[in-house]
Amino acid sequence: MVRDPLSPQERQRGERFGALLRQARGDRSMVDVAAAAGVSAETLRKIETGRAPTPAFFTVAVLASVLDLSLDELAAACVEDADCGGPAVSA
Secondary structure (H helix, E strand, O other): OOOOOOOOHHHHHHHHHHHHHHHHHHOOHHHHHHHHOOOOOHHHHHHHHHOOOOOOOHHHHHHHHHHHOOHHHHHHOOOOOOOOOOOOOOO
């Protein structure tokens, strides 16, 4: 089965998601976070760099847990504002 190519918006969303994970990881090493989440460091690297912009839900959920982020925070940070095409701003 061949996947449809991602839209530019989907790629941008993946980049925003990856940046949020990198920020939440802080000084923790990629290897430590990946091990705690039960994923490979290469998988985490791909997600953080946006090369894997659509990770599986359970991967997202376990990374959120390890990084002490709520799924609501992650979703809000990755949703686009329909009017300007940029990231949504929460009040």
